[in-house]
Amino acid sequence: MLFEEAEHGCQLRYFEVGPGGNSTLERHEHVHAVLILRGHGTCLIGDEVREIGEHDLCRVPPLTWHQFRAASDAPLGFLCLVPIERDRPQLPTAGELAALRANPAIAAFLG
Amino acid sequence: MLFEEAEHGCQLRYFEVGPGGNSTLERHEHVHAVLILRGHGTCLIGDEVREIGEHDLCRVPPLTWHQFRAASDAPLGFLCLVPIERDRPQLPTAGELAALRANPAIAAFLG
Numbered sequence: 001m002l003f004e005e006a007e008h009g010c011q012l013r014y015f016e017v018g019p020g021g022n023s024t025l026e027r028h029e030h031v032h033a034v035l036i037l038r039g040h041g042t043c044l045i046g047d048e049v050r051e052i053g054e055h056d057l058c059r060v061p062p063l064t065w066h067q068f069r070a071a072s073d074a075p076l077g078f079l080c081l082v083p084i085e086r087d088r089p090q091l092p093t094a095g096e097l098a099a100l101r102a103n104p105a106i107a108a109f110l111g
Numbered sequence: 112m113l114f115e116e117a118e119h120g121c122q123l124r125y126f127e128v129g130p131g132g133n134s135t136l137e138r139h140e141h142v143h144a145v146l147i148l149r150g151h152g153t154c155l156i157g158d159e160v161r162e163i164g165e166h167d168l169c170r171v172p173p174l175t176w177h178q179f180r181a182a183s184d185a186p187l188g189f190l191c192l193v194p195i196e197r198d199r200p201q202l203p204t205a206g207e208l209a210a211l212r213a214n215p216a217i218a219a220f221l222g
Binding site for chain 2: 007033
């Protein structure tokens with residue numbers, strides 16, 4: 001946690017995953033704003049897999065599956081801005097995961 | 112402006128000043144959270160002058176004079192997080208500026 005101020009209503013957090021690592025695949029009602037601070041890799045947001053690098057900004061809409069993956073050669077560090085008052089993340093059920101994997105690009109991303 | 116979401120209550124903005132340049136010397140009721148994204152330089156927060164570099168985080172408390180200055184060799188780029196609902200910045204009066212300059216470290220910073 002980098003910053004929280006009641007008047008702002010939001011928290012600024014920093015996450016870092018090791019080389020080849022990844023964040024949890026999850027979704028929630030609240031919106032994420034993510035800004036890549038260091039490293040590079042790929043992310044899944046909804047049904048889109050995209051390359052991410054330093055200073056890229058990603059918006060994760062409500063109830064949208066998302067995951068961030070570091071490339072194998074460097075850690076991936078990113079800022080994540082969230083509302084202080086927010087719902088808890090949901091993890092995919094086996095059925096939801098199978099539905100995601102039906103998309104070849106997402107299956108390749110998930111590995 | 113990088114990101115604003117009503118549910119968050121805050122705005123994430125990006126500012127960049129050129130080599131040797133500076134932000135406005137100002138103060139306001141709302142708190143700033145500033146994160147240096149690129150470059151380096153110095154900043155004044157209240158009566159403290161400090162060196163700043165990539166990924167440093169600065170909190171500017173309410174009604175505290177502050178200014179960010181880029182070093183002469185590179186632009187200074189920083190994120191600034193503010194509440195959506197906020198007061199307007201105040202500029203120093205001639206008297207307030209003279210009071211600031213009475214501190215030799217601040218006078219040297221202001222140039």
